[in-house]
Amino acid sequence: MKVLENPSRDEWETIVRRPTPSLQDLEPLVSEVFADIQVNGDTAISAFTSRYDRVDLDRFQVSEIEIDEAISNINPDLKKAILIAKDNIEAFHKAQQTDFKPVETTKGVSCWQVQKPIEKVGLYIPGGTAPLFSTVLMLAIPANIAGCKEIILCSPPNKSGSLPDEILFAASMCGVTKIFKVGGIQAIAALTFGTDTIPKVNKIFGPGNQFVTVAKQYATKFGLAIDMPAGPSELLVYADETAVPAYVAADLLSQAEHGKDSQVILVSNSLDILKKVLAQLDIQLRKLPRIEMAKSSIENSKLVYLPIKEDALDFINMYGPEHFIICTQNEEFFVNGIINAGSVFIGNYSPESAGDYASGTNHTLPTNGYSKTYSGVNLNSFTKAITFQKLSSEGLINLGPTIEIMAEAEGLFAHKNAVSLRLNDLTNGQ
CATH class of the missing domain: 3.40.50.1980 (Nitrogenase molybdenum iron protein domain)
Structure with missing residues (x-):
């Protein structure tokens, strides 16, 4: 793995590119x-x-x-x-x-939503x-x-x-x-x-x-x-001097062994931590049954030195990792600041493997930067929402004029008429 020392923002777009075909x-x-x-x-x-x-x-x-x-x-x-x-x-x-x-949006107008299974x-x-x-x-x-x-x-x-x-x-x-x-x-x-x-x-x-x-x-x-x-697996770890290098290396390898096209990235404000993790990677890699798979993945991976935490957070949000591990004394800064990630693991004792298997969160997550627009799989993924509304006569009288004005402004007079006919009947006592 190559150490990239304080790369400029102009280089970030190239660094965060995944090693996958289009x-x-x-x-x-x-x-x-x-x-x-x-x-x-x-x-x-x-x-x-x-x-x-x-x-x-x-x-x-x-x-x-x-x-x-x-x-x-x-x-x-x-x-x-x-x-x-x-x-x-x-x-x-x-x-x-x-x-x-149900929510009464206007007197006599009730709206609600129901989740139905796919x-x-x-x-x-x-x-x-x-x-x-x-x-x-x-x-x-x-x-x-x-x-x-x-x-x-x-x-x-x-x-x-x-x-x-x-x-x-x-x-x-x-x-x-x-x-x-x-x-x-x-x-x-x-x-x-x-x-x-x-x-x-x-x-x-x-x-x-x-x-x-x-x-x-x-x-x-x-x-x-x-x-x-959801394609090849990926992991980004942010680690400072409070991180345990052996733990960080183990986490990186846990994703690297998924496949040759997996990618892992370590970001740190400490060159010393990067060097220690690199040494641990070499030691632990030799003991893995899937050494060839992990080796190929490591070749696609990077160690990034960013001394300023604000830069590190911006870089991580640009990358939009599938899995994000936070191992830093100032974890609150990254917990509150992360906006693009599939699943986040906080502290030295929260390995990504926990989410992969048994903590309870879902491990089917957006990769390749799609965490900028997609959530991981959750209960709502298997449902669709149907909205309902019911207007009483009072509700239509209260809301009708608003609908008429808006429909006429859009030039949709049949829309307006659907309200006007009813209002006329109500006004005339029918």
Whole structure:
């Protein structure tokens, strides 16, 4: 990792750039897969699964027998850990439930809002080198709490044509209705169009690699909603002299091991801390089973020395990290000042891993700077709001003239007439 010493603001835009291809780079491949699946459905999915996952499947849907076998295979300690995490995630997301009370905006005019579940949702669970069963919890739990009728899960099969036991166990615990052994672009396309086997959904959730991220964005061209563009994982840590270098290095590596296109950044007001963290990275990296993956990611990562805290905060907000760890004596300055981040972890004893697994917050978060405009997944992600209003005769008399004046000013006389007819009837006693 290269140390960048007090870079000028003119350099920041280059520094915060992510090492990922653009939508334009990958869209030709994505559009090809989508077009094939739109026409050929399951046949195309079989062909793409064979090509990209190197496995031939007779059926995509996971059977009840497979789920039962997976549940019996899970280590009891892991079962217990998953259930503890499930309880915490449920508690945090249930706390997001709101009860909107009617508001009388004008005498006789009552307005209110009701959250309704999205009926059919698709959950994409990454597989490959690290099957993320924790993501099942993060997506299926709020979907279930929200009341979604159909919760469809897709995840890429392994070389034996199955899904990890942990994914199936978590799905069975969290109300997933159907599970399919389909991954990558073809999974997103299947959820977009529907096939003879896989249902079409209304909204797609879940992180993934650069291909999945672009596929989700491409799906919106066909009327589908997505949670956010959630691509390769990233972490930014701000650390001063009060930080523990070994902890900081461990946090950076925890995200670096996700994949070669992950990115981690350390910002500090201390060159000494940067050097100590760099030394710890070298020590800890050698002990990781996924050393090659983490090494490649570290090459895309940076150590940034910014001696003035206001500059550091501006840089962090420009970067807009998916995960942001604050390890500084003056934590309040960064806690109050951060405006662009997916999830924030405060203090030496708040590792990012806590949010990834079991603290209760959701780990499906905006990456690539999208935290400037997107929130992470939450309960409202699985609902849509419907507004209601009821006007009594008194309410229309009170508010009607205002509506008439505004409608006439916009030249929309039918709008005005819809009010005027009623007011005339009320005035004439009908």
